[in-house]
Amino acid sequence: MAKLVVANWKANLTEFSIFNFQFSMKTTVAIAAPFPFINRLQEGMIRAAQDVSRFKNGAYTGEVTAEMLKSLKVQYCLIGHSERRKYFNETKEIIEEKIKRLLEEEIIPIVCAQNETEIPKQVRDDMVIMYEPAEAISTENNFHPEDPEKVAKVVDNWKNKFKTKVLYGGSVNAENVKNYLAADGFVVGRASLNLEEFEEILKALEGRE
Numbered sequence: 001m002a003k004l005v006v007a008n009w010k011a012n013l014t015e016f017s018i019f020n021f022q023f024s025m026k027t028t029v030a031i032a033a034p035f036p037f038i039n040r041l042q043e044g045m046i047r048a049a050q051d052v053s054r055f056k057n058g059a060y061t062g063e064v065t066a067e068m069l070k071s072l073k074v075q076y077c078l079i080g081h082s083e084r085r086k087y088f089n090e091t092k093e094i095i096e097e098k099i100k101r102l103l104e105e106e107i108i109p110i111v112c113a114q115n116e117t118e119i120p121k122q123v124r125d126d127m128v129i130m131y132e133p134a135e136a137i138s139t140e141n142n143f144h145p146e147d148p149e150k151v152a153k154v155v156d157n158w159k160n161k162f163k164t165k166v167l168y169g170g171s172v173n174a175e176n177v178k179n180y181l182a183a184d185g186f187v188v189g190r191a192s193l194n195l196e197e198f199e200e201i202l203k204a205l206e207g208r209e
């Protein structure tokens with residue numbers, strides 16, 4: 001089955017024009033752009049978001065709601081990323097509310113978890129889970145991915161238990177992506193910021209030159 005590869009740009013990129021993507025159809029690629037860029041992704045590109053409000057539309061200054069994302073044709077949304085849990089104090093309760101908002105708009109939550117206890121009870125088989133230990137996230141040009149055997153174990157276990165797609169995230173790049181084929185796909189941060197680098201990952205996955 002085609003892998004799902006999600007480019008998570010995080011809070012990066014201000015110059016957008018270089019991203020004129022042409023992707024092969026062998027891999028499903030979704031771009032989790034920062035909110036201001038979502039509507040500038042080219043036609044046909046699968047749109048994802050990095051976060052959503054726990055609230056429905058209303059007097060919540062600064063919030064971006066699931067209904068708004070839906071109107072921008074967003075299909076996936078990362079939820080509970082370890083960076084959001086750490087820097088924005090996202091609790092399980094908040095994460096559950098966000099998942100509810102997304103499901104109301106038929107946007108697929110990509111629930112990010114470092115371990116099983118971070119996976120909310122609401123998870124059902126039409127959602128996606130991403131396994132990413134925080135210490136595997138790339139730092140300042142250093143990639144330090146999780147041990148592939150450990151990843152394969154966790155992925156198989158979660159796939160069996162939750163019947164969802166399970167992605168792996170954490171320092172994925174063109175050199176190491178093939179070590180993680182047990183996963184149904186990947187969430188790629190740093191290596192998705194540069195188009196050539198990102199394409200190398202897709203080529204490695206698809207066996208293209």
Ligand code: PGA
Binds near residue numbers: 008170190
């Ligand atoms: P990284 O980030 O690929 O830069 O490690 C992935 C993520 O945290 O989504």
